[in-house]
Amino acid sequence: MPVVLGLEGSANKVGAGLVRDGAVLSNPRATYVTAPGHGFAPGAAARHHRRRLPGLVAAALREAGLRAADVDAVAFTRGPGMGAPLAVVAAAARTLAQLWDRPLLGVNHCVGHIEMGRLVCGARDPLVLYVSGGNTQVIAFARRRYRILGETLDVAVGNCLDRFARALQISNDPSPGYNIEQLAKKGTKLLELPYVVKGLDVSFSGLLSHIEAVAPQLLASGEATVEDLCFSLQETVFAMLVEVTERAAAQCRSPEVLLVGGVGCNERLQEMLGAMCSARGARLCATDERFCVDNGAMIAQAGWEMLRSGQVTDIARSGVTQRYRTDEVEVTWRD
Numbered sequence: 001m002p003v004v005l006g007l008e009g010s011a012n013k014v015g016a017g018l019v020r021d022g023a024v025l026s027n028p029r030a031t032y033v034t035a036p037g038h039g040f041a042p043g044a045a046a047r048h049h050r051r052r053l054p055g056l057v058a059a060a061l062r063e064a065g066l067r068a069a070d071v072d073a074v075a076f077t078r079g080p081g082m083g084a085p086l087a088v089v090a091a092a093a094r095t096l097a098q099l100w101d102r103p104l105l106g107v108n109h110c111v112g113h114i115e116m117g118r119l120v121c122g123a124r125d126p127l128v129l130y131v132s133g134g135n136t137q138v139i140a141f142a143r144r145r146y147r148i149l150g151e152t153l154d155v156a157v158g159n160c161l162d163r164f165a166r167a168l169q170i171s172n173d174p175s176p177g178y179n180i181e182q183l184a185k186k187g188t189k190l191l192e193l194p195y196v197v198k199g200l201d202v203s204f205s206g207l208l209s210h211i212e213a214v215a216p217q218l219l220a221s222g223e224a225t226v227e228d229l230c231f232s233l234q235e236t237v238f239a240m241l242v243e244v245t246e247r248a249a250a251q252c253r254s255p256e257v258l259l260v261g262g263v264g265c266n267e268r269l270q271e272m273l274g275a276m277c278s279a280r281g282a283r284l285c286a287t288d289e290r291f292c293v294d295n296g297a298m299i300a301q302a303g304w305e306m307l308r309s310g311q312v313t314d315i316a317r318s319g320v321t322q323r324y325r326t327d328e329v330e331v332t333w334r335d
């Protein structure tokens with residue numbers, strides 16, 4: 001019964017999680033939160049992760065009631081993500097693997113999200129909608145790869161929400177997306193915004209520049225409130241995501257749709273996708289913020305699958321990569 005430690009830190013969250021044969025034993029995490037109006041720079045996020053990671057590894061072991069000697073392998077995020085934060089976490093993973101004399105497992109972050117979602121929801125072969133600050137992809141498994149059927153042509157949906165929050169000085173605590181979701185609940189006016197769907201792909205950059213450009217005037221004249229803007233933005237971008245997911249679900253005849261990534265814990269998106277799924281007779285598999293927001297256990301779980309199928313990472317080939325597409329990984333643990 002192998003125990004895998006997973007370390008994640010590809011963006012502004014850093015986490016250490018322990019998984020043993022499908023059971024999450026512990027999963028502590030810390031988030032680098034910046035002041036309203038500010039994003040996070042890679043160097044500052046990396047320093048945050050360096051400060052927090054040793055304590056998180058200790059907490060993960062303590063909460064699981066395990067000692068270092070009980071860990072059978074060390075998994076870490078190789079990419080995609082921001083270079084400096086990735087490098088800090090990879091250095092920690094290589095160090096622990098060598099100190100403890102255990103195999104190292106370099107995990108694709110996107111595959112981590114998918115494997116965590118499959119585990120938590122008990123989904124066997126779902127169509128996946130992966131939505132976060134760095135990624136927006138519609139994914140289906142075929143011939144040993146997670147194939148990207150559709151994706152954003154520019155910024156990720158979470159990045160669109162984050163940058164909108166920054167422009168409007170909405171708080172980043174606990175996350176910009178969470179605060180937009182709460183404000184949107186009080187919105188009453190639906191503004192027409194650019195809606196860009198091309199086949200199975202989506203685009204958010206034009207919508208983002210449009211809403212950033214018109215917001216000051218709409219707010220100053222009283223034509224719309226911050227709540228109306230949040231509501232309109234969410235309804236528009238989520239409708240785009242549901243449209244491409246439905247098209248892909250129809251093509252794949254998927255009985256299950258799995259929603260993963262940080263934006264996946266938005267309850268309005270879950271509601272909209274859930275309505276689409278029930279109209280199609282499909283099951284929506286969604287998780288809460290513990291598992292859809294970046295965390296160490298998802299990396300441990302994908303690492304556990306890799307270990308089980310003999311896919312171990314040579315330390316000499318364990319460099320991080322900011323660009324690492326979901327379909328580059330050979331999924332040796334599924335057939």
Ligand code: MG
Pocket residue numbers: 109113132261262293294
């Ligand atoms: Mg992520």
